Structure formats: structure tokens, C-alpha cells
Amino acid sequence: MELAQTLFLPLVLCLLSLLTQQSALLVSAGHHHGHHGHHHHHTHRYLFDWRPTKLFVFGDSYSDTGNNMKSVTKSWKYPYGITFPGKPTGRFSDGRVLTDFLAKFVGVKSPIPYKFRNVGVKHLKYGMNFAYGGTGVFNTLVAAPNMTTQIDFFQQFIKDSVFNAQDLHSSVALITLAGNDYAYYLALNNSSEGFKPFITSVVNQLSVNLKRVYDLGVKKIVVTALQPLGCLPGSTAELSFQKCNGTQNLLVGFHNLLLQQAIAKLNNESKSSFIVLDLYTSFMSVLKNKGDHLGSIKFENPLRPCCVGISSEYDCGSVDDSGAKKYTICDNPKSAFFWDGAHPTQQGWLAVYSALQGTLEELY
């Protein structure tokens, strides 16, 4: 089971942290995502007479855009952020992450991280991102707010009338959690009999939390199905990035099955407010793309990450005591699907986002 641990560790280890503020503010709050609203999105909005104005995000490093703590986290250090915006912003990638792509689809700017909440009300216009890298549905190795606490923060804003009923009625939530729960379980407990009951408890708690976000008034809630953990570079390194770990992917399949069932139940009780963004299928279709779908993005060697430690004790962004780099970066981050041991590149997220277009259309 140590392999499983090495697998999940990047996800967790990237993230040990403490709070500092300000400097990425302009980037986080002020960057543009260019020309959102492709013509077909406008069509949908028009047809369904519903235009989201805010995005609220609860999650881990797949959606965090800077809440994680600067002093310890690699995502606040070079070479994170080299593609976009050109310097680290706390995103776990060379550039944009899932939140940024979803914001673009919804037609709002990427919402400000909770960490920067005190910058003034006008910056809260597009919603807020409560996601913290390394966190889970339950507590993990990372001392940062779990999903329950992230929702508590949101609820406090509603109580304080920062967001009103109308804001909520025209908002979308993005939720990406559970990967780190399994990392934490494996780090503590190698009992394989215990794994399935644990998955059940994670999905049950996740489902309770989703209902809570709905009850607070958010109109549409987008939840990610778990990515293929067995294909993350942390898991495939020992196999020279040649193949995924099927055992781990089977456990992910069980999580995703329970999640689908939980969502079906919630949708039956909630006017179909929940949408599952299937990161398992979308990652797999990109990883297996042989270039046969016209216009789809293909990666030459999709399991090999762009940024890797020079040996197993180092990872992307590691430096030694004298500040010397202990990692290598590929020539062109656009050519790689994975950025580091656990996270896609911006181009990787773009490919996944493209594969998810069909599902996203259901938002309107």
C-alpha cells in the first residue's frame, strides 16, 4: 500500500500552509478571461432566460485559485503560474485551473479567493472561491478548512447580507472534493477492508453538504466526479508513466457510482439542481485520445508530467538549502497534460473542459 501513499501524497503535500495576503490580489481579482460568452452560450441564456451572475466554489487544489497558504505551499512558488499569469498565484498548475474555465463558461470573472475577502465589496461581484488545496470532505493532513467549514464561511456571508437571495438565485456552485480524503485514509490506515465503508462515509457526508449548499439558495450546483487517481503521475511514476494503476481506479469507480446515486436522489428532491462533471471520463478520454476526434486536444505522452523532481525525494518547485533547483520543466508546458505529480497543466484543463462541454450545456 505504500504505493498508494506515494500516489496521493503529492496532492496532500503540495499544500501544507499558512495565511498571508495581498500580492496576488490584482491578478486574482482583476484578470480577465477574455471573451466569454461564445455565441452558443448566449443562445442558451436567451432560450432559458437564466443568466448566472456569480460563481461560488468549494473544493481542493483542483479549484483553489489562491486560498492556500503562501509560506509553505509550492503553488505560490516558481514555476507555478509560468504560463498564466506569468507568476505564481496559488494555483496548482502552470496556468488556469478548472475554476477559471468554469467561470469563463458561466460568463463571469474567476471569483476572488476567500482569503482576499476584505478588499471591498465590488470585488465580490462574481462570487467567491472558498476552495483550499489539500482539503477534503473530512479533515485531512492539511490544516485548512474542510468542506463543512468552507460552507460555514459562505453561510456567514449570507447571514451578513453580503450575498442576498437574488444573488443566490442567479448563482452556480462548483464543488471538487474527496481525493484528499482518500489520501488521508491511506496515510493513516492501510486496511483494504476498511476502504469501501470509508468511501461510503465520504459520499454520505458529501451529499449532506451538497444539500446544504442547495438549501442556502444556490440555483445550480456542479459537482465533480473523482478523477482517475490511478493515472496521476504520483501513481504512475514507478511504472515510468506508462500505465495507470487499475486497482486505484476501481476504488475511484466505486466512489463515482455512489456519487451518481446520491446525486440522482438529490435531484429527485430538488428540481434537478445538481450536475455531475465527470472528471473520470473526461480525463480518460483525453489520456486515451489518439487524435481521432477532429479538433480535440491530443498529448504525445499524456501520463508524463511537465514538471518533475530530479529524484523521488523532490518534486515540482523543490529547491535545496542554497536555492538550487531540484526539478526539471519540459520545454513546452502546452505539450503536457499533467503539470506536476497530481495536477493538470492549463492545456490539460482546457482539454478536459472541452470534453465536458456537453455536460456543461445542461447548466442552462
Ligand SMILES: *[C@@H]1O[C@H](CO)[C@@H](O)[C@H](O)[C@H]1NC(C)=O
Ligand atoms: C496499485 O495500487 C494499489 C493500491 O494502492 C497498490 O497496492 C499496488 O501495488 C499498485 N500497483 C502497481 C502496479 O503499482
Ligand SMILES: *[C@@H]1O[C@H](CO)[C@@H](O)[C@H](O)[C@H]1NC(C)=O
Ligand atoms: C470540519 O472541520 C471542523 C474544524 O476542524 C471540525 O470541527 C469538523 O468536525 C470537520 N467536519 C467534518 C465533517 O469532518
Ligand SMILES: *[C@@H]1O[C@H](CO)[C@@H](O)[C@H](O)[C@H]1NC(C)=O
Ligand atoms: C500497515 O502498514 C504498516 C507500515 O506502514 C505495516 O507495518 C502494517 O503491518 C500494515 N498493516 C496492515 C494491516 O497491512
Ligand SMILES: *[C@@H]1O[C@H](CO)[C@@H](O)[C@H](O)[C@H]1NC(C)=O
Ligand atoms: C482502519 O480501518 C479499520 C477497518 O475498517 C478500522 O477498524 C480502523 O478503525 C481504522 N483505523 C483508523 C486509524 O482509521
Ligand SMILES: *[C@@H]1O[C@H](CO)[C@@H](O)[C@H](O)[C@H]1NC(C)=O
Ligand atoms: C423521488 O421522490 C419521490 C417522492 O419525493 C419518491 O416517491 C420516488 O421514489 C423518488 N424516486 C427516486 C428515483 O428516488
